[in-house]
Amino acid sequence: MFRLFSSNMAFFTHQIQRSFSSSVVRNVVIKNVTIIGGGQMGAGIAQVAASTGHSVTLVDMTDDILKKAMKGIQGSLRRVVKKKFSDDPESGDDFIQKVMQNVSTTTNPAAAVTTSDLVVEAIVENMKIKQDLFGFLDKMAPEHTIFASNTSSLPISDMASATSRPDRCGGLHFFNPVPMMKLVEVVATSSTSPETSESLLNFTKALGKTPVCCKDTPGFIVNRLLVPYMMEALRLHERGHGSKEDIDIAMKLGAGYPMGPFELSDYVGLDTIKFITDGWREKEPDNPLFAPSDLLNKLVAEGKLGKKSLEGFYKYNK
């Protein structure tokens, strides 16, 4: 009887110690969000987080980039408001003003993370640069801060290994354009704690998105299926078996996709696509799907990066 009592006591003492031990086991409620990278994805994530009442700090390398990001957020909010407040444009203007007040910008990432509950990284798709960033921010951010990456194709665990908090690292893979796309892939590595995953899931729901849980495997769910399809489209075109225009029309009208693969590539950004496919080729050098594409390499070398540079596979007006 006593043995049973004392072993129960030991169990309860252990549970109490666990629940008081540190923020490692705590479920973090996310209010202050720092987003590193104010390009298409970072600006979109900032917009949605600010629109749902979060306090957002957007970080990039220059004030000019940040100005452009804020202009983009305002323009996108105008499109949202046109629909949501069609009967009441004045309330729409108030909404935009309130949302913009929730976003501050800085070129100083160290200062930006000091009060952050969550850092979302949306910088260039390069492992070394992302690891350097995570390693640096790890020393600057409070203990409870969760680090998430928006990477399209790189292992989250490799970024987490640059920190002393792998249990508080995970993936938040948003889709482009962030204000319109409902899905977020919430990625857990083998070190991500259940509390971190729960905090990230709750955060995506607070943004009004639908999360799916993913393991830290190449391409997670969507890109594991999307990248081979897009690469096949490119190969089909390179073999001379279809013009890019016809392939795009075919996939829109025949498969019901909102954009064809060439339109979508321009929308994503050809530099990002090159980073993704070069990275996958390094991992699977014998896979013919990931062999270098002269067409893609030429466009990127010429600075034709898609919609963001007004030319890629197609030309665009400002």
Ligand SMILES: CCCCCCCCCCCCC[C@H](O)CC(=O)SCCNC(=O)CCNC(=O)[C@H](O)C(C)(C)COP(=O)(O)OP(=O)(O)OC[C@H]1O[C@@H](n2cnc3c(N)ncnc32)[C@H](O)[C@@H]1OP(=O)(O)O
């Ligand atoms: C062929 C070469 C291959 C090379 C190999 C490739 C390998 C690698 C590829 C992997 C890339 C992975 C990238 C990433 O990790 C994952 C992704 O993000 S994949 C991209 C996912 N996104 C999509 O698939 C987008 C598909 N497109 C759409 O859903 C729609 O086209 C659109 C973007 C929503 C636009 O809609 P449209 O009807 O076409 O155009 P409209 O302009 O009329 O817009 C409709 C409606 O939406 C509003 N809106 C659009 N954009 C925004 C915005 N940014 N902000 C706010 N509102 C927006 C617009 O105002 C309209 O509103 P309405 O008039 O209806 O009230």
Ligand SMILES: NC(=O)c1ccc[n+]([C@@H]2O[C@H](COP(=O)([O-])OP(=O)(O)OC[C@H]3O[C@@H](n4cnc5c(N)ncnc54)[C@H](O)[C@@H]3O)[C@@H](O)[C@H]2O)c1
């Ligand atoms: N473009 C897409 O459709 C898409 C979709 C989902 C995920 N992603 C991923 O999101 C990330 C960003 O993609 P994007 O399309 O927004 O790229 P982008 O080129 O539009 O923006 C990247 C931004 O990061 C900034 N940056 C680069 N290094 C930095 C650093 N060290 N510190 C601060 N800022 C830095 C750049 O100045 C730039 O403004 C990539 O990992 C990409 O794979 C992209």
